[in-house]
């Protein structure tokens with residue numbers, strides 16, 4: 001059967017991705033502490049969260065870690081506008097500072113839902129960081145506190161970003177359109 005998936009075009013090579021992650025870690029380290037819970041939004045945020053927490057560790061900040069599993073895109077290239085919650089935080093976050101980590105900010109719905117859940121569970125402060133922020137014609141709330149890269153309005157794959165579950169493991173950030 002012919003493969004109809006277009007060839008990914010590299011937008012950010014791996015070396016640039018890692019430079020951006022190190023820069024984010026340097027910005028974030030002074031405003032958190034080792035009691036902060038870094039919480040990845042599964043699945044796409046996994047690659048960035050692994051790199052960011054290790055970049056933080058290299059500069060002396062060893063955060064706690066948890067995960068929240070949300071999905072809104074399924075196998076589509078646009079948000080369904082509805083978030084499914086597959087798995088909640090593993091440990092209580094009441095009274096703790098939480099740093100939510102995700103790969104991309106697009107409609108902003110996923111991050112808004114994650115912030116809502118963390119606040120509902122009693123987090124004392126919720127900070128957010130995304131690797132890539134896509135442009136959007138309308139205001140999105142909340143805006144991420146930390147953004148690694150202002151991405152173009154293209155469908156992204158690699159570094160956690162998928163096309164129907166594929167291509168997440170590409171070390172570069174690519175466009176598929």
Ligand SMILES: O=P(O)(O)OC[C@H]1O[C@H](OP(=O)(O)OP(=O)(O)O)[C@H](O)[C@@H]1O
Pocket residue numbers: 041042043044045070071072073074079102103104105106107108109110111162
């Ligand atoms: O700002 P938004 O429009 O909400 O888009 C961003 C979200 O979309 C992707 O998740 P997806 O729902 O595709 O699940 P995934 O993490 O399994 O890829 C991505 O990982 C973000 O969490």
Ligand code: HPA
Pocket residue numbers: 073104106154155156157161162163
């Ligand atoms: O550009 C994207 N690529 C993959 N997943 C996404 N989820 C939101 N935007 C994107």
